[in-house]
Amino acid sequence: MSAARQNPANDSGSLLRRAPKVDLHVHLIGCVRSGTVGELAKKHNIELPMPANELYEHINSDPLPEEHDHGPWFGLLRVYDDICACLRDQEDFARVSYEVIEDGLRINNTRYHELAFSPSVHFGHGVRYRTMADGLVEGIRAAGTDYGVRASAIVAVDREDTGDVARAMLEEVVAYPREEIVGVGLDYEETAGPPEQFADAFVLAKRRGLHRTAHAAEHDPWARNVTTCLDALGCERIDHGYHVLSDRRVVARCRDEGIPFNVIPTTSRRATRKWRLGAIREMLASGLFVTINSDDPALFGFSLNQEYLLAHAGDGLDLNVDELLDISVRAIEASFLDHVDRAKYVREFTEWRQAHAGR
Numbered sequence: 001m002s003a004a005r006q007n008p009a010n011d012s013g014s015l016l017r018r019a020p021k022v023d024l025h026v027h028l029i030g031c032v033r034s035g036t037v038g039e040l041a042k043k044h045n046i047e048l049p050m051p052a053n054e055l056y057e058h059i060n061s062d063p064l065p066e067e068h069d070h071g072p073w074f075g076l077l078r079v080y081d082d083i084c085a086c087l088r089d090q091e092d093f094a095r096v097s098y099e100v101i102e103d104g105l106r107i108n109n110t111r112y113h114e115l116a117f118s119p120s121v122h123f124g125h126g127v128r129y130r131t132m133a134d135g136l137v138e139g140i141r142a143a144g145t146d147y148g149v150r151a152s153a154i155v156a157v158d159r160e161d162t163g164d165v166a167r168a169m170l171e172e173v174v175a176y177p178r179e180e181i182v183g184v185g186l187d188y189e190e191t192a193g194p195p196e197q198f199a200d201a202f203v204l205a206k207r208r209g210l211h212r213t214a215h216a217a218e219h220d221p222w223a224r225n226v227t228t229c230l231d232a233l234g235c236e237r238i239d240h241g242y243h244v245l246s247d248r249r250v251v252a253r254c255r256d257e258g259i260p261f262n263v264i265p266t267t268s269r270r271a272t273r274k275w276r277l278g279a280i281r282e283m284l285a286s287g288l289f290v291t292i293n294s295d296d297p298a299l300f301g302f303s304l305n306q307e308y309l310l311a312h313a314g315d316g317l318d319l320n321v322d323e324l325l326d327i328s329v330r331a332i333e334a335s336f337l338d339h340v341d342r343a344k345y346v347r348e349f350t351e352w353r354q355a356h357a358g359r
């Protein structure tokens, strides 16, 4: 009889599920409960393409739409925009951020989130930046009081905007600083344009003390976007980044500089999941600093715990429990927490590990 059978509470899956974690790449909108979307749509008289509780099942369905003839299909960013349209006032932003933190703690034991949100999409629905910021801060503080866990927020530039629009958005952000809003990111469709057009916005962010991160080399099949994000945007870490592997010189630089890559084993079409697991394995084998995150857990129906479990037992990665617990502790170093809070989290996670995993 295996050790896991003798003591199910200590089998590898159970340990990974219960282990404390941080989630450094997670979109606020990608975590909204479908029930909340339905209630907010009703509150603001917004018509969704189908009932909210059915909507998520049709995101990025496989096989691809041109090849199938069964049922509706919605691209991820289309549903993302539908959800954004339902958040109109401070109370909505507070509710959603509170629920994200509550769910992360309950499902994954996520002790710290860095929640990305995209102001320019909400501007399109008439929401002011201060409304979003105040709502997020209210939700983060309420969850902190109720559950004793921390969260921060990252303002994301929509790369489908122009550089001027991004700069104007950052000016609003720095004119209304909030302690919980700690960084700027870059998201949406990577093939829409090169990251260098957002250099002004990122330089302003750096000058005003905001951290920097960016989705890069996720869809663009070259490593150049990683280099541009590091050099022109001053990014301290990279979101996704799998295509960095296309240039060994960039890989060597990122390894030598200890650049963190926030990867997510899923959150793409199922057909590419195996490729992504293989890429993450190669990134680790190349000595890159990798953290595991959830991205859009509600939309894909795949939690941070499931990402860890897939990294443990998935076809193509197969990390053992020790390697995954190493990743969960080291991820704290990649966070935008200050060094005092990082040290506190490292101590807390290490003590849990010693008590439950024996090392």
Ligand SMILES: [Zn+2]
Binding pocket: 025, 027, 187, 215, 239, 295
């Ligand atoms: Zn993302």
